[in-house]
Amino acid sequence: MNRIDLCFEKLRAAKKCGFIAYISAGDPDLARTRDIVLELERCGVDIVELGLPFSDPLADGIVNQLAADRSLRAGTSTPKVIDFIRELRRETQIPLVLFTYLNPVYTYGFERFHKDAAAAGADGVLILDLPPDEAAQNKELIESAGLKHIRLIAPTTPESRIELIAAQSEGFIYYVSREGVTGAQTSLSTGIAAQVALIKSHTVTPVAVGFGISTPEQAGAVAGMADAVVVGSAIVKLIGQHGASPDLPTRLAAFVKPLVDAVKSI
Numbered sequence: 001m002n003r004i005d006l007c008f009e010k011l012r013a014a015k016k017c018g019f020i021a022y023i024s025a026g027d028p029d030l031a032r033t034r035d036i037v038l039e040l041e042r043c044g045v046d047i048v049e050l051g052l053p054f055s056d057p058l059a060d061g062i063v064n065q066l067a068a069d070r071s072l073r074a075g076t077s078t079p080k081v082i083d084f085i086r087e088l089r090r091e092t093q094i095p096l097v098l099f100t101y102l103n104p105v106y107t108y109g110f111e112r113f114h115k116d117a118a119a120a121g122a123d124g125v126l127i128l129d130l131p132p133d134e135a136a137q138n139k140e141l142i143e144s145a146g147l148k149h150i151r152l153i154a155p156t157t158p159e160s161r162i163e164l165i166a167a168q169s170e171g172f173i174y175y176v177s178r179e180g181v182t183g184a185q186t187s188l189s190t191g192i193a194a195q196v197a198l199i200k201s202h203t204v205t206p207v208a209v210g211f212g213i214s215t216p217e218q219a220g221a222v223a224g225m226a227d228a229v230v231v232g233s234a235i236v237k238l239i240g241q242h243g244a245s246p247d248l249p250t251r252l253a254a255f256v257k258p259l260v261d262a263v264k265s266i
Helices: 003-014 030-042 062-073 078-088 102-108 110-120 132-136 159-167 192-200 216-223 233-242 248-264
Strands: 018-024 047-051 096-100 124-127 151-153 173-176 207-210 228-231
Touching: 003 018, 018 030, 018 062, 018 207, 018 233, 018 248, 030 047, 030 078, 030 248, 047 062, 062 233, 078 096, 078 102, 078 110, 096 102, 102 110, 102 124, 132 159, 151 159, 159 192, 173 192, 192 207, 216 228, 216 248, 228 233, 228 248, 233 248
Parallel strands: 018 047, 018 228, 047 096, 096 124, 151 173, 173 207, 207 228
Antiparallel strands: none
């Protein structure tokens, strides 16, 4: 069974909400990314999203844009990230989702990317700028070869389209809880519970909620509405501030553990 499916199966059996952390692979470098992933797992994170660095990350706010830039400057590339995952699998079986845009995947070779990433130990891929209906028009773009294709749904997505996306969903659905780009927010957007309920009326695939969650209070509130909570920019910002510091794992644990605990306490 795919590690993502197995993870949510265990969460359902325990009647717990999951916690998904996003980081940029190669920020500040791949050696530190290894330390970060292992520390996130120690903190109780269930799934890690690894951002593939890209020079034009249109859906990302300034925090994640800068992380991608730092990663590229450190020499990170798609082949190196795949090799990194292969090495990481010697130490952990935490589910890994590659968070990316179509350009790096297509440049690598769409089918080859899926086969190589799956063989290395990746479990899923979220291609932000590949609509499912566009993928369906091109056989090459629906190739999965072992990777779960994670789909996005936004607050502005009409129900007819939600039904279409839900029917094709794998692993989990990522509900983007607010319009705009990634980035921590001071408050949660409204209507999350209603939108999650609407999505779940069309699918049994778990629904994860992200975009803007940055405090234990926010994480705990969302945990009561969804199958998983996603925190990204707030973690990436911390890495950006302390990536070169030897006490980064300690700082990371101090920030992430309260978020995980808030989610698991629901």
